[in-house]
Amino acid sequence: MPIEQPLGDASLGSDIVHPRSLDAEPSEGVRRGVHQKHAAVGRMKSLPFLGPDPVLTQVTIRSLSYKVSDCLVTTWIPAPSKANAEATMRRTTPRGPGSSRWSRALVTGASSGIGEAIARRLAADHVELVLVARRRERLREVGEELQRVSGRPVEVIAADLTEDADLLRVEARLSSSERPVDLLVNNAGGGHLSLFPGGTPEEETRSIRLNATAVVRLTAAVLPGMRERRSGTILNVSSGSGLQPSAYAAVYGASKAFVNSFSEAIREENRKYGVSVTVVCPGFTRTGLPARTGFDVSKVPRFLWMTADDVAAHALAAAARGRGLSVPGFPNKLGAAVAKHAPRRLVASFVARGTRGMLNEDREREVSAPEDRGRRNHGTTSPSRRIPSRISSSESEP
Template sequence: MGKTALITGASSGIGRDLTKLFARDGYDLVLVARSESVLSRLTKELQEQFGISVKVIVKDLALPASPVEIYEELQKESIRVNVLVNNAGFGLYGFFSETDGQAEWEMIQLNIAALTQLTKLFLPAMMERGEGKILNVASMAAFQPGPLMAVYYATKAYVLSFSEALANELQGTGVSVTALCPGPTSTGFEKRAGLEQSKLFKSGTMDSETVANIGYVGLMQNKTVVIPGLKNKLMAFSVRFLPRNTVTRIVRMVQGKLKHEPRTPSQNIKA
């Protein structure tokens, strides 16, 4: 039997680029996102180019029932998931006192709860078979607090901590867990979140295809933490040696826009 990869947030950015890498290597795919039309076009492209089987599941993972619904649908169709890619997520920019509380609750549900529940649901079968891989897309945001994106940074810290702990627990089982921690990446996130003029994105970005390639190689090599780019590696390493209040001030400085720091929340974005 062939192998199957389930990828959330597959409609754009890093998730979309990962679908092509798995398809290239002969994986059948289960693609999860909110946009049926985008997933349908992607499915046609992948099937024509690689001749693989693609199943589309249109779900909003910010809804608490979605992970179980995805799992039960695949169980009914006897689709075995060999690789789980928890890529879906979104960020919200602005002062916590002024941002949309409902949007932040949905962010926590998507970035943390859905990722955790999908892992909980699909992991036991991987362990029983003695093989499997899980890729959790975290962020460079995982390594420090993030003023002006306080909840987003906190959710990514959870993803990194959870992934590292789980990777340790699974040693010797044949199942690996990898946390991908990209820095600023050109995926459309910065434009729709209102961060194009921030020093963070003005200092340079990586393209999503490069990030996806690095993450995919790290996953296949069973690495626990993958940080794309030398600059990002140095940043992740350097924050260990600075006082936490200094790190927080630096993040606040680069998060703020170059000319003006808004007092109202910017638009949020979902993957």
């Protein structure tokens, strides 16, 4: 039975394949073009050079990063595959009892979605787990299953992170020096699609408490011990919605943008203490949350989807490598690059049109009917537009 508490830089970079040298002497025109390419990417420290006068035949960048210098480089970028993610996990996290990079991990939102997928991968690496989620029975089922898989104790804490009493219990577990946690996964989060305000002020605040406040407080609880031990990893599961203005998900997107900025800031603060902080920004993930928040899943292009396990593999690999901000999946990487370099107003308009085009019929009528706002201001909020009082703890980001 799982142990249960009562309810109450390495920043994003590119892996560059070394070009093959040529037997033939290059022409003057080829040399001139090569030198121009070298000048354009001269600030990329990882660019390989072969000999005193190299010829750059092909630069293959396997993961697009919008933090690559300040220049644009024309590249061939293959789509990521599950095999690549699996290979990365094998390289960075060896299998076998006690051989994982981490010995004990606390995962929030662990009863479903990305959180459950992360917990399952850690259990397969024989990491001792502390699982946190709202649904007691489901959490107990997951805990018992993962305890059999890992052969290690699994502790479950049924807690609603929007409630102070529950949040205090999780904070106490993280700050304890007995069986300390060396990997914190802040995954719990959720949101709702609507015109702002989509509910009462209390409901909007509840969303902020889950997506942002809980992340800050749990991180603050675990950091002192990690600094003292001069080791530890914090993995924050954010969202691609936090990389640009997210119309019809204003509070959700803003809270995720906070998580991104917060994570990158404390990453620099704690680098000298041996503590690594990684924030992952997934896109559409098959967990069931998009349909519950108002998306018509059939309207979302298939190539935009990732599975929860694929996102979990990417997230753990990024954390093991000490990455800063990481975006899984080529379409999401491309979107992040566009959001960074395109005019802000253009990005906001594009996201708004795209979001409206993928809403289900009920939600589309709601965001197209501004007269509803007048009724809501007089105390009559449509039930279908309100944010649920219990926000989902699964992550699946629009």
